[in-house]
Amino acid sequence: MPAVVHELIPIDMLRVNESARIAEVHGPQPLVQRLEELGLREGTVIRLVKTGEPLLLAVNGHRLSFRADSSTMIFVEPISVEQARSS
Amino acid sequence: MxxxxxxxxxxxxxxxxxxxxxxxxxxxxxxxxxxxxxxxxxxxxxxxxxxxxxxxxxxxxxxxxxxxxxxxxxxxxxxxxxxxxxxxxxxxxxxxxxxxxxxxxxxxxxxxxxxxxxxxxxxxxxxxxxxxxxxxxxxxxxxxxxxxxxxxxxxxxxxxxxxxxxxxxxxxxxxxxxxAEAFTPVKLFPESFYREADSLGEWLTEQGLGEVPFYLRERMLLDVHGETEHRVSLKANDDLSHYLKEARARLASEGCRIPLVETKARYDWIRTLLDGVIERTSPEEQQTGSDRIDRILTHRVWGLLFFALLMFVVFQAIYTWAGPFMEMVEWLQQLITDAVQAVIAPGTLRSLVVDGIIAGVGSVVIFLPQIVLLFLFIAIMEDCGYMARAAFLMDKLMTRIGLSGKSFLPLMSSFACAIPGVMATRVIENRRDRMVTMLIAPLMSCSARLPVYLLMVAAFIPGTTWLGGWIGLQGMVLFGMQAMGALVAIPVAWLLKKTLFPGETPPFVMELPPYKWPSVRIVFQRVYDQAKAFLVRAGTLIFCVTVLIWAAGYFPADHTRLHANQAEQEQVEATLAEEETSERLEELEAEARILSANAIRESFLGRAGMVVEPAVKPLGWDWRIGVGAIASFPAREVIIATMGTIFSLGGDVDEEDASLMQTLRTATWPDGTPLFTIPVALSIMVFFALCAQCGATLMVIRRETNSWRWPIFTFVYMTLLAYLGALVVYQVGTRLMT
Incomplete structure (x- = not known):
């Protein structure tokens, strides 16, 4: 098995049912703070429930809908190697 | 303990x-x-x-x-x-x-x-x-x-x-x-932070800003441009902002980055706190029942289809289910009118009670069943968790006009009433978005418009039905009217976003709570509160406007002949058996109609109406509708009450059925042609769909924006839209009908 490459991807690049750990949250400070309060912060494991705009995430057993703008970006690190992105 | x-x-x-x-x-x-x-x-x-x-x-x-x-x-x-x-x-x-x-x-x-x-x-x-x-x-x-x-x-x-x-x-x-003793908080932040908070306290005292609690000093440091900073800044000019900026820079150089440090420190504390305390026996990845429902209800096609269908059913149901209850209210109103007529002799007092109060307030109260049903549906949708899904679905559409799904909830509640809707815009963090949402919220079809639509639809739209009575033309017109404000809001919002509030579409984040059965208690409570508010308004504001309109329509004309006529009519009626008529009675009735029509034309209201008529004639309205529309500035549903009063004073009341609906059907222009045609009914509905005839909403906008500019702006743009809309509908409608 090849060595696992830790790759950071924007959250909207995840596939349905893929889990990932949030690595970086960029954006205007008040928004980042709100996201963190809602659980979208570094280290949280999330699962993508539904792709699209906005996307649907499972965070700690709860459902969050999220759509970023050009100044906001969440980078995640996919967890399951088997489900690595095909594209 | x-x-x-x-x-x-x-x-x-x-x-x-x-x-x-x-x-x-x-x-x-x-x-x-x-x-x-x-x-x-x-x-x-x-x-x-x-x-x-x-x-x-x-x-x-x-x-x-x-x-x-x-x-x-x-x-x-x-x-x-x-x-x-x-x-x-x-x-x-x-x-x-x-x-x-x-x-x-x-x-x-x-x-x-x-x-x-x-x-x-x-x-x-x-x-x-x-x-x-x-x-x-x-x-x-x-x-x-x-x-x-x-x-x-x-x-x-x-x-x-x-x-x-x-x-x-x-x-x-x-x-x-x-x-119990209040525990001393655990110090979650680095020591340097607490030192900074202490020196901030000293600095504030030096500046003569008084003692500020420790927690608020922490907040001043942690929340960049937060409310605590803002509030104290009002007294300290820009000095505080400068001081805080330097303090945060000092902290950053020591590795304590504001405001990241707060979320990090608190979540770290929670993580250690819960380590070994929580155990999940079933894996997190499991699909919940809510997920399965969401697969359909948040689907880009099925979800939207379901939403549209749901809205359609709601408005159909409001129309059909409320019928029997409305008949009960009408029956009660007739009962009271009869009782009053039996007690009070014809004269000014009877006119005030029957034409003013009962006709005015009664014509509004009759819509209580529909309003209760509308609020019932909204409360159920909110409590079972569907509203959040609707916001999620709508985000896609909202971004097209530069807004986010956040604007959906305030707009949806504006379908009940724009006042809570405008207040609900507070959940929108982005100022430009909040302003745009607030300015279009009054366009949503609130429950005060419902009575206007219901009256016009019931009186003038044919009751054609299809599919065994499940889908009716009346319900469809009602649905169309309810949807119109929202449709018009789309270009308005787009324009506002392009001109007055330019900016990018803000990001959107919202929690979707799991679905649950709505709680009877909560739903009942909400419906009860709203129904009560509606009745209180009918009993106070609408009551007062009604009495004023009645007075303006009654004075200063001479009513002695009319009252004598009414008294004689009742005498003649008393001598007749049921279903029997006499020539004298018919004569009297005809005379009464002319007398009361003359009386109201001579009244203050009639004179004012003559001035207004040229302006409203292109909309297909006569002076009575025009005066009603102007008098309904405090609240839209007042139009029903004022029309009830004006048409009742004008003697257009049918003896068998004193309801306003019948009255309107028989109302005529002075030359005898029917006043209300389908285009006139539509033009009235369109006017009320788009106008800003609601003093309370305008006041709330003033309060929320802290400026008179925005309520005035709202009133002007909506009134213009309403007039133009009504004009187009009437003119085009009349040409199509002939």
Missing amino acids: SVTDPTSTATRPLTVALIGNPNTGKSTLFNALTGGKARIGNFPGVTVEKKTGKFQHDGRDVLLVDLPGTYSLAPRSADEMVSVDVLLGRQQEIGKPDAVVCIVDASNLERNLYLFSQIRDLRIPVVLVLNMWDIAQSRGIQIDLDQLRERTQAVIVTTSAAKRVGIEDVRTAIIAATG
Whole structure:
């Protein structure tokens, strides 16, 4: 098995049912703070429930809908190697 | 834990604040603790609802203050500041709370404890309520309560508030907590932060800004451009901002980055706190029932289709189900009119009571059944969790016009009433978005427009039905009218976003709570409150306008001949058997019609109407409709009452059926042609769909924007739209019909 490459991807690049750990949250400070309060912060494991705009995430057993703008970006690190992105 | 000193405090009622994240069952717990009896008011100076209730336990009186649901105690607005002020005892009216009850969702402790960790910093005794305990257990979440108690040093109670389980424990815990020592908060932040907070305190005293509580000084440092900073800055000009900027720079150089440090420190604390306390036996990845429902209801095609269908059914149902109830109200109104006519002789007083009060107020009250149904549907959709899905679906469409799904909830509640809708725009963080949403909210078809549509539709739209009576033309016109405001709002919002409030589409983040069966109690409560507000308005504002309109329509004409005529009519009627007529009676009736028509034309109202008529004639209206529209400036539904009064005074009332609907059907122009045609009815409906005839909404916009500019802007643009819309509909409609 090849060595696992830790790759950071924007959250909207995840596939349905893929889990990932949030690595970086960029954006205007008040928004980042709100996201963190809602659980979208570094280290949280999330699962993508539904792709699209906005996307649907499972965070700690709860459902969050999220759509970023050009100044906001969440980078995640996919967890399951088997489900690595095909594209 | 026990009550330490029962003698000194036993007589004083305890003040306890209730706080928690949204969707944790806070209102349910509040109602369970207080038995549902709440006093609703406003906190002075801000528009946050103040909800308090009382209960007794162990011989102590407890005053429970419900604070707005929030994810954190970092105040970003004056409204969020209220909760902090209450908890710090800075709200004069309430005083310092003896304890605070922090309610959390037991199945989501990781996130909910964030608020709890901030409350701990306030140095007030805390009762931590782990609510939805039953749901957490059914999801296989095991929580070691003893460990948690030991680590937090807090009083912890588990409840299932929706099932009324554990409520008594909460009461006992509150009493116990108020007597306990408030624990000293654990220092979560680096030492340098606390040093900075201390020197900030010294600096503030030096500047003569007085003693600022420790928690607020922490907030000033942590919240960049937050409300605490803003509030003190009002007194200290820009000095404070400069000072804070430098202080934050100093902290950053020591590795304490503001404001990142707060979320990090608090979540780290929570993680260590819960380490080994929570065990999940069923894996997180499991698909829940809500997920399965969501697969359809949030689907880009099926979801939208379902939404449209649901809206259609709602408006069809409002129209068909309310019928029998409306007939009851009508019957009651007739009963009262007959009773009054039997008691009071024809004259000014009878005219005031029958033509003014009963015809005016009655014509509005008749719509209560429909309004109750509309609010019932909205309350159910909100309580079962569907509203959040609708916002999710709508985000896609909202982004096209530069808004986000956040704007959906305020706009949807504007379908009931624009006032709570405008206030609900506070959840929108982006100022430009909030302004645009606020300015288009009054375009949504509120319940006050419903009476206008219902009256016009019932009187003038043919009752054609298809598919065995399931789909009717009347219901479809009603649905179209309800949808029109929203459709017009799209280009308006787009224009506003392009011109006055340019900016990018803001990001969107929102929680979708799990689906649940709506609670009968909560739904009933909401419907009851709204129905009451509607009736109170009918009894006060509409009553007053009605009497004024009646007076303006009655004076200064001479009514002696008319009253003599009415008295003779009744005499003749008394001598006749049922179903029998006489020539004299018919003569009298014809004379009465001419007399009353002349009287109202000579009245103040009639004279004013003549002035207005040229302006409203292109809309297909006569002076009576024109005067009604102008008089309905305070509230849209007044148009019904004023038309009821004007047409009743004008003698257009049919003897068999005194209802306004019949009256309107028989109303004519002076030359005898029918006044109301389908294009006229449509033009009235379109006018009221788009106009800003609601003083209360305009006042709320003023309050929320703190400027007269925006309510005036709203009024002008909506009135222009309404006039043009009505003009086009009437002119085009008339040409198509002939």
